[in-house]
Amino acid sequence: MGRISAGCWRWAAAAMLAAGLLAPAAHAQTSGKTIRFIPEADLRSLDPIWTTAYITRNHGYMVYDTLFALDEHFKPQPQMVDTWTVSDDKLIYSFTLRDKLKFHDGMPVRSADCIASLARWMKRDGFGQVVAEAVAEMKAVDDRRFSIILKKPFPLLLEALGKLSSNVPFIMPERIAGTDANTQITDPTGSGPFKFVKEEWVPGNKAVYVRNPDYVPRDEAPSWAAGAKIVKVDRVEWLYIPDPGTAVNALAAGEVDWWQQLPADLVPELQKNPDVTIAKVDPLGSIAVMRFNQLQPPFNNRKLRQALLYVIDQKEIMTTLAGDDQSNWRTCYSYYTCGTPMASEAGAGALSGPRDLAKAKALIKDSGYNGDRVVILTATDQPIVDRQAQVAAERLREVGLNVDLQAMDWGTLITRRTSKEPVDKNGWSIFFTWLVGPDMINPALNFPLRAAGEKSWFGWPTDDKIEALRTQWVEAPDLAAQQKIAAELQEEAFASVPYIPTGQFVIPTAFRKNLKGVIVAPVVFLWNVEKM
Amino acid sequence: MFAYIIRRLIATVPVMGVVALFVFSLLYIAPGDPAAVIAGDLATAEDIARIHAKLGLDESFLLRFGHWLWGVLHGDLGVSIFTNLPVAQLIGQRLEPTVALTLTTLAVTVAFAVPLGVIAAWKAGSWIDRLVMLVAVLGFSLPSFVLAYLLVLGFSVELPLLPVQGYVSIREGFAPFIAHLILPSIALGLIYGALIARITRASMLEVLSQDYIRTAEAKGLAQGEVLIRHALKNAAVPIATVIGIGVALLISGVIVTETVFAIPGIGRLTVDAILRRDYPIIQGVILLFSAAYVLVNLAVDISYTLLDPRVRY
Numbered sequence: 092m093g094r095i096s097a098g099c100w101r102w103a104a105a106a107m108l109a110a111g112l113l114a115p116a117a118h119a120q121t122s123g124k125t126i127r128f129i130p131e132a133d134l135r136s137l138d139p140i141w142t143t144a145y146i147t148r149n150h151g152y153m154v155y156d157t158l159f160a161l162d163e164h165f166k167p168q169p170q171m172v173d174t175w176t177v178s179d180d181k182l183i184y185s186f187t188l189r190d191k192l193k194f195h196d197g198m199p200v201r202s203a204d205c206i207a208s209l210a211r212w213m214k215r216d217g218f219g220q221v222v223a224e225a226v227a228e229m230k231a232v233d234d235r236r237f238s239i240i241l242k243k244p245f246p247l248l249l250e251a252l253g254k255l256s257s258n259v260p261f262i263m264p265e266r267i268a269g270t271d272a273n274t275q276i277t278d279p280t281g282s283g284p285f286k287f288v289k290e291e292w293v294p295g296n297k298a299v300y301v302r303n304p305d306y307v308p309r310d311e312a313p314s315w316a317a318g319a320k321i322v323k324v325d326r327v328e329w330l331y332i333p334d335p336g337t338a339v340n341a342l343a344a345g346e347v348d349w350w351q352q353l354p355a356d357l358v359p360e361l362q363k364n365p366d367v368t369i370a371k372v373d374p375l376g377s378i379a380v381m382r383f384n385q386l387q388p389p390f391n392n393r394k395l396r397q398a399l400l401y402v403i404d405q406k407e408i409m410t411t412l413a414g415d416d417q418s419n420w421r422t423c424y425s426y427y428t429c430g431t432p433m434a435s436e437a438g439a440g441a442l443s444g445p446r447d448l449a450k451a452k453a454l455i456k457d458s459g460y461n462g463d464r465v466v467i468l469t470a471t472d473q474p475i476v477d478r479q480a481q482v483a484a485e486r487l488r489e490v491g492l493n494v495d496l497q498a499m500d501w502g503t504l505i506t507r508r509t510s511k512e513p514v515d516k517n518g519w520s521i522f523f524t525w526l527v528g529p530d531m532i533n534p535a536l537n538f539p540l541r542a543a544g545e546k547s548w549f550g551w552p553t554d555d556k557i558e559a560l561r562t563q564w565v566e567a568p569d570l571a572a573q574q575k576i577a578a579e580l581q582e583e584a585f586a587s588v589p590y591i592p593t594g595q596f597v598i599p600t601a602f603r604k605n606l607k608g609v610i611v612a613p614v615v616f617l618w619n620v621e622k623m
Numbered sequence: 624m625f626a627y628i629i630r631r632l633i634a635t636v637p638v639m640g641v642v643a644l645f646v647f648s649l650l651y652i653a654p655g656d657p658a659a660v661i662a663g664d665l666a667t668a669e670d671i672a673r674i675h676a677k678l679g680l681d682e683s684f685l686l687r688f689g690h691w692l693w694g695v696l697h698g699d700l701g702v703s704i705f706t707n708l709p710v711a712q713l714i715g716q717r718l719e720p721t722v723a724l725t726l727t728t729l730a731v732t733v734a735f736a737v738p739l740g741v742i743a744a745w746k747a748g749s750w751i752d753r754l755v756m757l758v759a760v761l762g763f764s765l766p767s768f769v770l771a772y773l774l775v776l777g778f779s780v781e782l783p784l785l786p787v788q789g790y791v792s793i794r795e796g797f798a799p800f801i802a803h804l805i806l807p808s809i810a811l812g813l814i815y816g817a818l819i820a821r822i823t824r825a826s827m828l829e830v831l832s833q834d835y836i837r838t839a840e841a842k843g844l845a846q847g848e849v850l851i852r853h854a855l856k857n858a859a860v861p862i863a864t865v866i867g868i869g870v871a872l873l874i875s876g877v878i879v880t881e882t883v884f885a886i887p888g889i890g891r892l893t894v895d896a897i898l899r900r901d902y903p904i905i906q907g908v909i910l911l912f913s914a915a916y917v918l919v920n921l922a923v924d925i926s927y928t929l930l931d932p933r934v935r936y
Contacts, residue, residue, distance in 0.1 A: 133895065135705040136661065143663030215670075257663065273677050277707050293716050294706045295895045296887030332788060332885040340775050340787040341885070472898070499654070502900050506656040509668050524664055548667060 124325035126606070126622055127347040129338050130615075133331040134298045137287070138276045140215050143257035145527065149615055152316065153300050153327070154195070155261035155281035158186065158205060159253030160316035163374075163612070165432060165532070167253030168317035170309065171200065171262060171282070181244035188235045193305045194264050194282045202237035206230075207268035209239075209252075209260055214272035216258035218535055221565065222251045247535060247565055254536075255316055255614060256529040284308070284320040284618050285327065298329040300617075313610055313619050320618040323608065327617050342367060342601060348622065349602040351615055354474075355414040361601050369601045371418070375428050375528025375613040376597035379412065379479055380539060382590045384520050385552045387513050389463040389492075396588035398454035400441035402486050409594035412478045423595035426540055426581045428528040433574060438582030442591065451490045465492045466514040468522040470501040479523040479593055508549045522549070528595070529613045533573070534564045534580055539590050552589040624928065628921070635917040642913040643695070643906065647688050650902050656680070657704045657900040678704055691906060700910070701903035703896075710907040713892060720790040721888035723800070724880070725873050728808045732816035733866060739816075740823025740862075741850055744831060747824075755820060762817025767876055771810035771883040778806060788885035803886075811880040815869045822865040826858035833857075859930040867923030871916060 132146040139151035160170040169175065173189040192200035206229045213223040225245040231237045239248065252260055262268075263281060270276050279287040285300035292298050308319040330347060332338040339357050341347045343364050353361065353369065361367050381403065383390035390396055409420040423429035424439035436443055465487060469480035477498075484496040495514075499507070504522060512518040531537045541547045541561070542554035560580040567573045602609060605623040610616045658675035659666075675681055679690075694701055700710035743755040779787040785806055791799040830836065831854055839849045878890035889908060896904035927934040 135899070136707075142661055143666060273673050275707050293887050294703070294708065294713065295717075295891055296885075330789070330885070333891075334882050334885065336772055337775070337788050337883055337885050340780050341789075344779055344783060344787050346787055346789070500898060502655040502660055502898055505659040505664070506654060509656075509659060509671055511668075526664065546667070546669075 126327045129350040130329045131352045137279045141275045148257045151261045153285040154283045154287050156283045161253045161255040162314040162317040167249040182241045184239045195280045195286045201234040202231035204265045207265040208262045211268050212260040284322045300327045315612040323621040352598045353601040372611045377525045378531050379525045379593040382550045392458045394458035398451045401447045401451040405594040413596040420596040426584050428531045431532040433533045433577040437578035438585035465494050465520045467496045468504050470504045473501045476523045534561045554587045556583045646909045655900045660899045700907040710903050717889045717892045727804045728812040732812040736816035736819035740820040743824040744827030759817040759820050762813040774806045790886045807884045826861045830854045830858045863926045870919045
């Protein structure tokens with residue numbers, strides 16, 4: 092039987108080779124200078140200001156450039172800006188653009204383009220809105236020079252202009268940046284290292300970028316989003332392959348070169364493949380979050396939220412979410428991304444100490460909890476969300492909470508969480524999500540940490556002390572002062588519990604061994620990558 | 624006949640109107656808000672409300688349906704909420720892979736399943752019959768996505784003969800076009816082929832027991848001629864019916880197959896649109912599907928007149 096089978100295979104292979112059907116023909120699509128890349132999600136929108144979706148942010152980094160960019164030391168470095176000065180009273184920042192900056196349509200990048208782009212960004216981005224409150228005027232001096240004039244000193248202006256994650260203040264042509272901030276742009280003209288080939292864009296399947304031959308990179312070595320952006324291939328194809336089984340096979344067979352986010356359970360499968368490198372190129376990873384609805388019972392009760400700090404076990408949640416391999420996750424008992432300057436364990440004792448269900452039950456009793464239904468929303472199409480919810484639901488039941496775990500898809504969950512109604516009117520009590528590390532590194536960027544009531548993120552916590560400390564932090568003159576205020580703010584956060592951080596994890600990436608120069612950064616960048 | 628076709632085509636208009644209204648109503652009451660998906664995870668409720676209003680999603684049901692219907696009547700299926708691209712363009716991008724996959728599957732399964740069904744009926748009770756029926760039962764029992772993974776493992780990973788995923792247009796060459804369709808067609812077609820083979824066998828068995836078949840054999844006609852010219856032709860009406868029904872199966876099955884093989888077809892477009900609540904795309908695709916069903920049924924009805932001279936419209 093074995094001999095017959097082998098013969099059949101040879102016959103089939105020969106026949107198919109003759110017909111030109113075999114793999115070499117199929118793989119011939121991958122030219123030496125094309126990177127075929129499986130991104131984390133499908134590119135649906137081309138406007139990185141209109142949406143905060145990370146995939147659109149990543150697209151933004153391909154086609155746009157920024158005035159400043161964050162480096163691996165968390166310092167904003169000039170990117171499109173050549174030189175800059177600040178007045179002695181710290182109220183006037185003057186910038187000069189680099190020479191020979193050009194948009195993809197051949198037009199030069201002018202001060203007016205930068206001002207229009209920043210103005211649009213300030214209307215949509217949370218940090219941008221804080222900046223807008225401090226800005227008196229943005230003024231073009233000439234085509235290459237412009238100024239930002241402040242009402243009051245704002246020490247974080249350059250950090251804002253070099254904001255790493257959504258929404259990133261990308262620079263667009265004035266004719267595009269003039270679009271209403273609530274209307275999606277459709278013209279992807281930027282001045283970045285890649286050009287988007289809109290004619291080849293098939294949403295849900297493929298997005299194509301080609302090298303921008305007019306891009307003039309900086310001289311410095313690449314460091315996160317800063318430094319030289321040298322494109323070493325002719326073309327990059329983003330191929331959206333939603334099924335992990337297909338993606339792993341495509342990478343193993345060499346049909347794609349790079350899979351951005353490799354699920355932990357498929358790591359062993361690819362580890363056996365000598366042609367594939369599995370790496371962790373995201374130094375900050377992502378932070379998992381358990382969010383409460385503080386407008387409605389039972390979590391409008393501070394003591395009840397505090398009780399859960401003794402119940403939630405980050406190790407348990409991370410193991411469920413990211414597997415046993417501890418190089419893929421860590422505990423992070425901080426409201427700021429661990430491994431960044433503001434992170435500390437100030438006030439974190441209840442979360443970082445041994446799990447103490449007796450203490451939790453006592454606090455629950457003190458809180459006056461009367462058996463109100465706790466509606467936990469979970470999205471079964473989002474494993475990171477669902478695994479957190481499943482583990483937490485069990486633990487909450489153990490301490491006597493009346494848990495109602497409601498399963499749905501992510502599209503329904505993110506609509507349902509906008510409801511401010513009680514749970515018996517389709518409201519909610521808890522949902523889970525995760526945010527990338529750069530979004531949580533300090534009080535200004537950490538969106539879920541805002542506690543301005545109904546102006547805050549879903550859950551709408553109110554804590555005047557947190558808000559006052561945030562304002563102080565933004566105005567703090569130096570790192571030491573920032574760290575002191577950040578720690579104080581965190582102590583208050585662990586007392587009022589706007590959310591519970593449930594751990595920090597990193598999703599490995601996998602690429603073929605013939606790719607060199609992959610940049611280690613919290614955002615995936617495709618410049619500097621060479622295909623051998 | 625011509626008048627009949629015209630009457631049937633005109634009758635499709637109210638059918639599609641009812642389908643459109645039904646789908647629109649379902650989407651209206653379904654949970655989920657595209658504005659929330661668009662705004663992203665970091666958005667506030669205010670951001671979502673602003674986008675909601677901008678997209679016109681806070682308009683009344685009748686107004687929204689009226690706008691959409693007016694557009695459809697003018698040949699405009701609307702614009703995708705997310706990509707801002709015309710729905711007709713998005714469907715156009717995805718139509719070719721789905722049509723290619725459906726036709727290939729149809730051709731391959733009919734080409735294999737009908738002869739197998741005929742042979743099984745001819746050799747009823749023999750090992751050949753039992754083997755064909757065993758394959759048919761397997762075809763019914765094995766989910767297409769399981770078969771798809773097995774095929775990929777066998778023919779793309781372990782034995783790298785065929786591509787794992789993707790689609791190449793016929794304009795880029797016939798060989799890569801077919802190479803990308805072989806495994807998806809087998810995965811999609813097995814259940815369909817099983818159905819056709821079983822129906823063909825059952826239908827042939829009934830015909831083969833008729834007197835005129837015995838007469839034909841008694842006249843000394845060759846076995847092949849008896850089977851094809853006399854038996855199969857008379858057994859063809861139920862087979863044609865099941866092939867028509869099978870097209871409906873294929874259209875729904877294509878969703879899974881396109882996902883597993885990362886084929887950018889209508890099936891994946893539909894699933895993605897549903898997951899993110901891209902209403903204009905969902906409505907456009909459903910309209911297309913309903914039109915396809917109606918036309919396939921019409922084609923099957925017309926085929927009866929060719930297969931059976933007694934049928935007249």
